[in-house]
Amino acid sequence: MYNQKVLPFYMTYPLPLYYQEEDTVTRDLEYLQQMYPAEAKKYQKIIAGMLDKLDYEGSMIYDEYPDRWQMYRLSQNVMENIRRQNERENPGTEIPKDKWEWMSDMVQIILFYEIYKRRHGNRSGILKF
Numbered sequence: 001m002y003n004q005k006v007l008p009f010y011m012t013y014p015l016p017l018y019y020q021e022e023d024t025v026t027r028d029l030e031y032l033q034q035m036y037p038a039e040a041k042k043y044q045k046i047i048a049g050m051l052d053k054l055d056y057e058g059s060m061i062y063d064e065y066p067d068r069w070q071m072y073r074l075s076q077n078v079m080e081n082i083r084r085q086n087e088r089e090n091p092g093t094e095i096p097k098d099k100w101e102w103m104s105d106m107v108q109i110i111l112f113y114e115i116y117k118r119r120h121g122n123r124s125g126i127l128k129f
Contacts, residue, residue: 026121033113040110043103046081047111050074051118061115071115075108082107 036044054061060070082103086095095103 026117029113029117040106043078043082043107044110044114046085047078047107047114050078050081051111051114055118062119066115071112072108075104075111078107078111079104 033044051061054074060066079100083095086093
């Protein structure tokens, strides 16, 4: 007669479970980020400080498709801050060119990861409504 199955309450509104799953992923990523080598942690702090200034509604980091040149320019600004900080901490020493290129790649990776976290980790991000 009445053949339809009744859904349990938690199945009627599955979106909160989706958010819990994404929060778990973010927590896992942040935990793994704590295991960064010391040098990468130092760069991550510099990057986070610069992104704090860019973390506002309408910022380029929240564009649907961020511009590649702007992201490259932002990474170069981070590298300039690292160079200045290195000069303050170790006056007279210069970073070798091969290490500089390696550091630039690492900074870009950390920068993109931090932008990803900001875009998806807070309630104003593009995934959560």
